[in-house]
Amino acid sequence: MFLLAAMPAVAQQKITLPEIWSGAFAAQGMDELKAMDNSNEYTVLNANYNTGSATIDLYDFTTLNKISTLVDSKRYKEFEGIDDYSFSPDEKQLLLATGSEQIFRHSFVADYYIFDIKEKVPVAVSDQKIQEPTFSADGSKIAYGRDNNLFVYDLATKNTKQITTDGKKNAIINGITDWVYEEEFAFVRAYEWNKAGDKIAYIRFDETAVPQFSMDMYNQGLYPQVETFKYPKAGEKNATVSLHIYDVKTNTDKEIKLGNYFDFYIPRLKWTNDAQTLSVQVLNRHQNNLDLIFIDATTGTAKVVLNEKDKAYVDVTDNLTFLNDNSFIWTSEKDGYNHIYHYAKTGKLIDQVTKGAWEVTTYYGFDNKTGNIFYQSVENGSVNRDIYRISINGKNKVRLTAQTGTNAATFSPNFDYFINSFSSAVKATEYTLNSSKDGKLVKGIVNNDALMTKLANYNIPQKEFTVITTAKGNQLNAWFIKPKDFDATKKYPVLMYQYSGPGSQQVNNEWGSYDDYWFSMLAQQGYIVACVDGRGTGFKGAEFKKVTYKELGKYEVEDQIDAAKVIGQYPYVDASRIGIWGWSYGGFMSSNCILKGADVFKMAIAVAPVTNWRFYDSVYTERYMQTPQENPTGYDDNSPINHASKLKGSYLLIHGTADDNVHVQNSMLMIEALVQANKQFDWAIYPDRNHGIYGGKTRLQLYTKMTNFIKEKL
Numbered sequence: 001m002f003l004l005a006a007m008p009a010v011a012q013q014k015i016t017l018p019e020i021w022s023g024a025f026a027a028q029g030m031d032e033l034k035a036m037d038n039s040n041e042y043t044v045l046n047a048n049y050n051t052g053s054a055t056i057d058l059y060d061f062t063t064l065n066k067i068s069t070l071v072d073s074k075r076y077k078e079f080e081g082i083d084d085y086s087f088s089p090d091e092k093q094l095l096l097a098t099g100s101e102q103i104f105r106h107s108f109v110a111d112y113y114i115f116d117i118k119e120k121v122p123v124a125v126s127d128q129k130i131q132e133p134t135f136s137a138d139g140s141k142i143a144y145g146r147d148n149n150l151f152v153y154d155l156a157t158k159n160t161k162q163i164t165t166d167g168k169k170n171a172i173i174n175g176i177t178d179w180v181y182e183e184e185f186a187f188v189r190a191y192e193w194n195k196a197g198d199k200i201a202y203i204r205f206d207e208t209a210v211p212q213f214s215m216d217m218y219n220q221g222l223y224p225q226v227e228t229f230k231y232p233k234a235g236e237k238n239a240t241v242s243l244h245i246y247d248v249k250t251n252t253d254k255e256i257k258l259g260n261y262f263d264f265y266i267p268r269l270k271w272t273n274d275a276q277t278l279s280v281q282v283l284n285r286h287q288n289n290l291d292l293i294f295i296d297a298t299t300g301t302a303k304v305v306l307n308e309k310d311k312a313y314v315d316v317t318d319n320l321t322f323l324n325d326n327s328f329i330w331t332s333e334k335d336g337y338n339h340i341y342h343y344a345k346t347g348k349l350i351d352q353v354t355k356g357a358w359e360v361t362t363y364y365g366f367d368n369k370t371g372n373i374f375y376q377s378v379e380n381g382s383v384n385r386d387i388y389r390i391s392i393n394g395k396n397k398v399r400l401t402a403q404t405g406t407n408a409a410t411f412s413p414n415f416d417y418f419i420n421s422f423s424s425a426v427k428a429t430e431y432t433l434n435s436s437k438d439g440k441l442v443k444g445i446v447n448n449d450a451l452m453t454k455l456a457n458y459n460i461p462q463k464e465f466t467v468i469t470t471a472k473g474n475q476l477n478a479w480f481i482k483p484k485d486f487d488a489t490k491k492y493p494v495l496m497y498q499y500s501g502p503g504s505q506q507v508n509n510e511w512g513s514y515d516d517y518w519f520s521m522l523a524q525q526g527y528i529v530a531c532v533d534g535r536g537t538g539f540k541g542a543e544f545k546k547v548t549y550k551e552l553g554k555y556e557v558e559d560q561i562d563a564a565k566v567i568g569q570y571p572y573v574d575a576s577r578i579g580i581w582g583w584s585y586g587g588f589m590s591s592n593c594i595l596k597g598a599d600v601f602k603m604a605i606a607v608a609p610v611t612n613w614r615f616y617d618s619v620y621t622e623r624y625m626q627t628p629q630e631n632p633t634g635y636d637d638n639s640p641i642n643h644a645s646k647l648k649g650s651y652l653l654i655h656g657t658a659d660d661n662v663h664v665q666n667s668m669l670m671i672e673a674l675v676q677a678n679k680q681f682d683w684a685i686y687p688d689r690n691h692g693i694y695g696g697k698t699r700l701q702l703y704t705k706m707t708n709f710i711k712e713k714l
Contacts, residue, residue: 534559
């Protein structure tokens with residue numbers, strides 16, 4: 001009887017790093033879920049990572065039944081699996097990417113094939129790897145980028161026309177973004193077909209005067225190879241951009257004069273429903289003035305129809321949607337929170353559709369049939385996400401999701417149904433079919449019950465959500481993971497995790513990532529793990545987010561230090577054993593905290609940190625800081641490299657040498673500053689690894705190193 005009673009305690013398994021990084025706890029999902037435009041169906045990319053093969057399967061939105069397999073890669077010698085896919089406008093053909101080669105975070109080249117769904121015969125678009133191909137509106141042509149130029153392939157004749165000729169590496173790029181646009185404006189394809197398929201609008205980047213950055217790539221060779229690319233750092237010369245419209249019928253190219261702009265960005269371009277009217281968003285370099293401009297493609301005339309200004313910065317919107325009458329949906333935080341607005345095609349405001357002290361987080365679309373708008377918001381608490389529908393006049397709002405956590409939707413083409421992805425901190429992701437009328441469950445699709453059953457054997461502790469009020473009166477969202485056998489009479493060490501970048505969020509009610517399993521592993525080993533979202537983070541209004549303007553690393557660091565002091569006062573916390581860690585902006589933060597909060601934090605780990613904002617790119621840094629020439633003290637007062645002499649605790653600095661984003665220069669010069677301050681610290685450099693530091697056993701080795709450092713120093 002004694003042995004039987006003891007069995008449950010003995011049977012509880014401990015999480016291990018090899019399990020985490022082998023994917024043992026990975027959740028099931030619906031990869032590349034795409035709703036069709038012309039039928040009430042959706043597709044999913046079902047990949048078999050063991051065999052390297054993949055299928056694109058078609059499903060009925062109403063019944064969820066599989067209709068057919070559109071393509072199976074293993075049946076074709078041309079395909080090394082399927083990396084990406086898109087449909088022709090009539091959805092009778094597919095563009096399939098295979099053999100992809102990554103360039104930067106979002107960009108890649110691949111072998112692309114046109115795949116006729118009925119004939120099931122793949123046809124190569126080009127005999128070389130290409131970028132960002134798209135069908136014309138009538139499906140007769142495909143435009144794509146290659147070697148910094150744009151090309152048009154005719155499906156009927158199989159002829160290819162090169163429509164730009166001056167593309168040159170590290171000099172001129174046509175129709176594909178440069179490094180800083182890709183990273184900070186988050187798009188690669190800088191060209192768009194119009195609705196008639198007779199014109200292509202594109203952005204041309206002249207990088208000639210942009211300073212060049214070089215990285216050594218070791219690659220196990222006798223001599224390292226040098227990778228060079230254009231990278232504009234804060235205050236340095238950006239690429240000169242110009243807007244062009246190419247007429248496919250006449251083979252003529254016209255540069256569009258946007259107006260009296262100097263040193264500006266074109267972060268978005270989109271054709272309206274009028275085939276000869278193009279819209280572009282234009283930002284000044286300070287990014288505090290955004291103009292929405294309509295361009296007549298036949299005459300080239302440009303007119304500002306909407307202007308947004310802000311004392312700090314204006315966020316670019318991805319939610320511009322043109323309705324049948326060419327009125328448009330726009331999202332803005334001009335009233336202090338991000339909301340949906342409806343404008344006439346002239347730019348005159350018709351209605352503010354959503355209102356309140358909460359943020360719209362995703363705009364899903366407009367249903368012409370019912371006049372309803374569908375969106376996601378944090379109205380049910382800033383750590384949660386719910387799906388709503390509302391009339392375009394701002395009335396008749398209905399919450400369509402019932403479970404508290406993170407809900408995300410993919411709507412059917414007729415807006416009758418949506419596939420809801422739901423998870424919470426205690427519930428792994430599940431996919432269900434729901435009614436768009438009232439949100440009621442129609443049918444389950446994918447669940448992770450098997451994973452939940454498996455995890456039950458590990459007795460994983462749950463996240464506890466709370467709000468911390470600092471001595472300065474700031475109320476900050478937080479979560480804690482405590483040991484499962486937590487004893488309030490004991491004293492525990494605490495590891496704080498954060499990111500803290502502008503508009504970000506780490507305290508959210510969602511199923512965890514690999515890091516969360518690591519945190520649970522640390523809790524099993526006797527640590528409390530905590531996370532606090534300080535001022536500057538997102539989804540609590542513009543004022544809370546933009547308080548850090550011109551002083552990145554001041555208020556966010558204050559809040560982490562002040563939160564640590566509050567946590568240190570808890571009776572079950574050993575205030576002499578509080579550590580902090582973070583990656584990228586989080587590494588910048590953890591570095592600042594161990595230096596500025598030297599009497600609060602015992603240890604810190606910084607992975608791929610910015611150590612001096614003068615080293616980081618122009619678009620991101622200047623959005624929040626202006627230029628170093630305009631704001632030198634804002635840069636210097638809050639850069640860790642200038643506070644190296646304050647180090648008291650244990651510090652681990654980690655970086656990859658092939659980080660094209662936050663250059664290893666940041667860590668190398670931080671190392672030199674610490675050496676010259678005669679400070680002892682630990683560091684690790686990962687050859688040829690980028691900002692993500694992964695590949696092979698890299699993540700396992702990295703997290704083993706960090707775990708050992710925490711156990712030794714905290």
